[in-house]
Amino acid sequence: MSALTLTLKLRLDQRVDMSPLVCQKLMGLDPSDIAALELQNGKAKVRVDSLFDISGSDTQKIVIKNSYEKLDFIGKELETGEISVIGDVGAYLGLGMKSGLIKVSGNTGLFTACEMKKGLIEIDGNTGDFLGGALPGNKMGMKGGTVLVKGNAGDRVGDHMRRGNILIEGNAGDYCGSRMTAGTIAVMGQTGKHVGYAMRRGTLLLWNGPQLPANFNDCGAHTLAFLPILFKSFRSLNSAFSEPAAMFNRVRRYAGDMSEMGRGEILVKI
Amino acid sequence: MIINGVTIDETFAEAFPMKATRAIITAQNEKWAMISAQAMTGFATSVIACGCEAGIERVLDPSETPDGRPGVSVMIFAMGGKGLAKQLETRAGQCVLTSPTSALFAGIDGGTRIALGKNLRYFGDGFQVSKLISGKRYWRIPVMDGEFLTEATTGQVDAVGGGNFLVLAQSQPQALAACEAAIEEMRKIPNVIMPFPGGVVRSGSKVGSKYKTLGASTNDAFCPTLKGMTKTDLSPEIESVMEIVIDGLTKEDIDKAMRVGIQAACDLGAENGIKRISAGNYGGKLGPFHFHLQEIMA
Known part of the structure; x- marks a missing residue:
């Protein structure tokens, strides 16, 4: 049984809500049933087969080809299976994802992995603002799972993040780890301004020294025993994070945000 | 014969049914892992008066330990689960937490979960840090020689x-x-x-x-x-x-x-x-x- 492959044949001007096309909702459906499903497109509804050529029938392995930046909500609340996207995607990739795997070969938009609970998202390109964050007005962002970004991330990475790992091989924008409650954000590249803004708990693991805000206090250089275990957990990833050369356990520890509860930490590789 | x-x-x-658990102690070198393990398994010859029976199972190569340091595997046996949990916690707190450079990990993944470092974290007085890594919860407790790293729970089996x-x-x-x-x-x-x-x-x-x-x-x-x-x-x-x-x-x-x-x-x-x-x-x-x-x- 080959993967259910949806090849985009038409780039509409309005955004498309792809949330009906997740593995658990397609389980047991024939390709003809899937073709007849309707997707919200701006104010209108469009049939799946009017947008995509459909081939294959394994609904637990979905491939979306020719994707572009207006396909939103791909993998929303995904509970099982795997979604591979060839191309760019829009906002809310993996929103509230509960399990499974999403791979994107291109870039992703705003609120990627927003309020994600479990599973793995791999992005080969860049991602927009609020990676792993909370929906506007909500108090809890990502609650579990791992997001790997091989390119750069926008502003407000891990805003209100509660648990899980965000791994960025490139750079992160401003306010990285803002209002973070817990969890781990690792950035191999540079970080922008106001890193850890209003951070309560959690860990920012940085390869390069940030523009440190005044409300973070230097706790000195340390060898931390949990870091080898953390790096070991990345070994299964197809990423620079899994390479033995990336591993270290010697860091300078900064505690903050002291204007908040101050139990967060920025660990900078030394 | x-x-x-x-x-x-x-x-x-x-022989009799007992409850058992295993913990892995690591340290900067085998000498200090062994010192900690010997302390943890001390005064544990018989349930008649010690509350549990404990011993060192074997020395672990760094490749076998969770943090890649030299380690020692210890096992504790008691007549009931409650007594076992109490003994484990007391011994971990007094003998491993206190031992220089030590870290403490679960030695049994399955079974009923009992507290290993779950309650020792309060020694951190609010400065303790939790990390959930690959489904396992760890506690980082600040101590005078750096950080004491411990897994929250270990397994208890028949x-x-x-x-x-x-x-x-x-x-x-x-x-x-x-x-x-x-x-x-x-x-x-x-x-x-x-x-x-x-x-x-x-x-x-x-x-x-x-x-x-x-x-x-x-x-x-x-x-x-x-x-x-x-x-x-x-x-x-x-x-x-x-x-x-x-x-x-x-x-x-x-x-x-x-x-x-x-x-x-x-x-x-x-x-x-x-x-x-x-x-x-x-x-x-x-x-x-x-x-x-x-x-x-x-």
């Missing part, structure tokens, strides 16, 4: 305690030599501990006593100095008896340990003064696990 001139009694060791055999020899040095040889081989078997000092107990007990307050007293039938005073189980040439007690995760683990231990003792043979191998039991009425010596050595 006679092996190398040593008589294997037609009797059996009687186990077997009280497997044993007795070595009857012509002299005390000969009995001890046979037990030392046996322990050396038994320590190579996984999933078992021999909780007494050096793995050997010279004061085997019987149930009950003439004194009402005591639940156990000296096993007079195997005391060589009482040969003429009590209903002895010893022949005239036996001058010393020593016992090896084994706790294991399963009956099969204890079987294996007893087999290699008895064999090692028998290898010294009658010419080295080893005369008999026997075992302690309560008539088969108390413990559901019976280890028949001749079946094990068949």
Whole structure:
């Protein structure tokens, strides 16, 4: 049984809500049933087969080809299976994802992995603002799972993040780890301004020294025993994070945000 | 049955169900992991008065430990889950948390989860940090030498305690030599501990006593100095008896340990003064696990 492959044949001007096309909702459906499903497109509804050529029938392995930046909500609340996207995607990739795997070969938009609970998202390109964050007005962002970004991330990475790992091989924008409650954000590249803004708990693991805000206090250089275990957990990833050369356990520890509860930490590789 | 001139009694060791857990202690080097492990498993020879039976299972190579440092695997056995959890927590807190450079990890992934460092975290006085890595929760507790890293829980499983055999020899040095040889081989078997000092107990007990307050007293039938005073189980040439007690995760683990231990003792043979191998039991009425010596050595 080959993967259910949806090849985009038409780039509409309005955004498309792809949330009906997740593995658990397609389980047991024939390709003809899937073709007849309707997707919200701006104010209108469009049939799946009017947008995509459909081939294959394994609904637990979905491939979306020719994707572009207006396909939103791909993998929303995904509970099982795997979604591979060839191309760019829009906002809310993996929103509230509960399990499974999403791979994107291109870039992703705003609120990627927003309020994600479990599973793995791999992005080969860049991602927009609020990676792993909370929906506007909500108090809890990502609650579990791992997001790997091989390119750069926008502003407000891990805003209100509660648990899980965000791994960025490139750079992160401003306010990285803002209002973070817990969890781990690792950035191999540079970080922008106001890193850890209003951070309560959690860990920012940085390869390069940030523009440190005044409300973070230097706790000195340390060898931390949990870091080898953390790096070991990345070994299964197809990423620079899994390479033995990336591993270290010697860091300078900064505690903050002291204007908040101050139990967060920025660990900078030394 | 006679092996190398040593008589294997037609009797059996009687063992009991226990609860067990395993923890892995790592440190900067093997020396300090061992110091911590020895402290954690100290005063834990018998549930009669120690609350648990504990021992070092084996030394772990850095490649076998969660944090890639040298480590030691320890096992703790108790009569019930509640008692086991209490002993584990107390010993972890007083002997591992306090030991320089140590870290503490679960040694059993399955089973019922019991607290390892889950409550020790409060020692951090609010500065402790939790990390959930690959589904396992760890606690980073700030201490004066840096950070004490501990896994939150470890597994508790059903186990077997009280497997044993007795070595009857012509002299005390000969009995001890046979037990030392046996322990050396038994320590190579996984999933078992021999909780007494050096793995050997010279004061085997019987149930009950003439004194009402005591639940156990000296096993007079195997005391060589009482040969003429009590209903002895010893022949005239036996001058010393020593016992090896084994706790294991399963009956099969204890079987294996007893087999290699008895064999090692028998290898010294009658010419080295080893005369008999026997075992302690309560008539088969108390413990559901019976280890028949001749079946094990068949």
